Amino acid sequence: MNTLTKAFKTFIRIFTLLLALSLLLVSCEEEKIHFPLEDGDANVTVDKNNKNDKNKGENNNNNNNNSNNNADDAPVSNTGKKRVAITYDDGPHVTRTKLIVDELDKYGFNATFFVIGNRVDGSAYDGSSALKYAAGKGNEIAIHAYTHENYYNECSDKTYEKELSLTYDAIKEEIPDADIKLMRPVGGAITQERIESCKYSVVLWNVDSLDWKYKGEGKENVDTIVSNVMSSVKDGSIILMHDIHENTYKATVEILKQLDAQGYEVVTVSELLGNPRPGVRYSRG
Numbered sequence: 085m086n087t088l089t090k091a092f093k094t095f096i097r098i099f100t101l102l103l104a105l106s107l108l109l110v111s112c113e114e115e116k117i118h119f120p121l122e123d124g125d126a127n128v129t130v131d132k133n134n135k136n137d138k139n140k141g142e143n144n145n146n147n148n149n150n151s152n153n154n155a156d157d158a159p160v161s162n163t164g165k166k167r168v169a170i171t172y173d174d175g176p177h178v179t180r181t182k183l184i185v186d187e188l189d190k191y192g193f194n195a196t197f198f199v200i201g202n203r204v205d206g207s208a209y210d211g212s213s214a215l216k217y218a219a220g221k222g223n224e225i226a227i228h229a230y231t232h233e234n235y236y237n238e239c240s241d242k243t244y245e246k247e248l249s250l251t252y253d254a255i256k257e258e259i260p261d262a263d264i265k266l267m268r269p270v271g272g273a274i275t276q277e278r279i280e281s282c283k284y285s286v287v288l289w290n291v292d293s294l295d296w297k298y299k300g301e302g303k304e305n306v307d308t309i310v311s312n313v314m315s316s317v318k319d320g321s322i323i324l325m326h327d328i329h330e331n332t333y334k335a336t337v338e339i340l341k342q343l344d345a346q347g348y349e350v351v352t353v354s355e356l357l358g359n360p361r362p363g364v365r366y367s368r369g
C-alpha cells in the first residue's frame with residue numbers, strides 16, 4: 085500500500101512538473117504582443133522572438149497596454165510625481181507644433197517630437213522654424229523617418245539607413261547641438277536585427293490617442309482623442325500623438341489640463357526612461 089502511495093505521489097510530481105514545463109514553453113512561443121499603428125494603414129504583430137508580421141489594410145483599435153519589459157531600469161521621479169511622456173510623430177508643423185509647444189510650456193512640461201526629415205530640411209515642407217522652436221523650449225527631438233514611405237521590417241538596408249541618416253542630418257543642420265538618442269519606426273514596424281544594431285533606442289508606445297482617426301471637424305472628435313488617452317494613461321505611459329492635426333492640438337490642451345490636475349508631470353522620453361540604451365526597444369506602460 086505504502087509503495088503504491090509513493091509511486092502515485094511520484095507520478096503526480098512528475099506530471100505536475102511536465103505540465104508546468106509545457107505551459108512555460110507554450111507561453112514563450114505563442115504569446116504575442118500586438119502593436120497598433122500610428123497611421124492606421126497597417127497592423128503589426130511582434131511576437132516575443134520579435135518576428136514581424138504586417139497585415140495591411142486593417143484598422144485595429146487594439147490601442148493600449150502593449151508594453152514590453154525593456155524599460156525596467158526607468159528611474160522613479162525625483163519630484164515624487166507620476167510621470168508620462170507624450171510623443172508627437174510626423175511633424176514638424178509650422179503652426180500646430182508651435183501651439184502644442186506653447187501649451188506644454190504653460191505647465192513647464194516637455195514632450196518628444198519624432199520628426200520626418202523631409203519636413204525639416206524643406207524638401208517636402210518647411211518645418212525648420214517649428215523644429216527649432218520646439219527644441220529651444222527644451223523638448224526632445226528624435227528620428228521617425230525621412231520620407232515616411234518605408235516600413236523598417238521590410239525595406240532594404242540601404243533604404244533603412246537613408247531614412248535614418250538623412251533625418252539625422254536634417255535635424256543636425258538646424259540644431260547642431262541636438263542630442264539625438266531615440267528613433268521610432270514608421271508604424272512601429274522594425275526587425276529585431278535592426279533594433280539590436282540600431283545606434284538609437286527604439287521607442288514605441290503604450291497609449292494610442294488614435295488622433296489620426298479623429299481628425300475631422302467637431303468637438304466630439306477632440307473629446308474622443310482626450311478620452312482615448314485619459315482612460316488608459318498611468319504612471320510611466322508613453323502616449324502616441326501626431327502634431328500635424330488640428331484636433332491633436334485641441335486635445336493636447338485638455339489632456340495637459342487633466343494630467344496636471346491628476347498630479348502628472350509630462351517629461352521627455354529620455355527623462356522618463358532615465359538612460360535609454362541604443363539597440364533596445366522601449367514601450368513602457
Ligand SMILES: [Zn+2]
Nearest residue numbers: 122173174270
Ligand atoms: Zn508616422
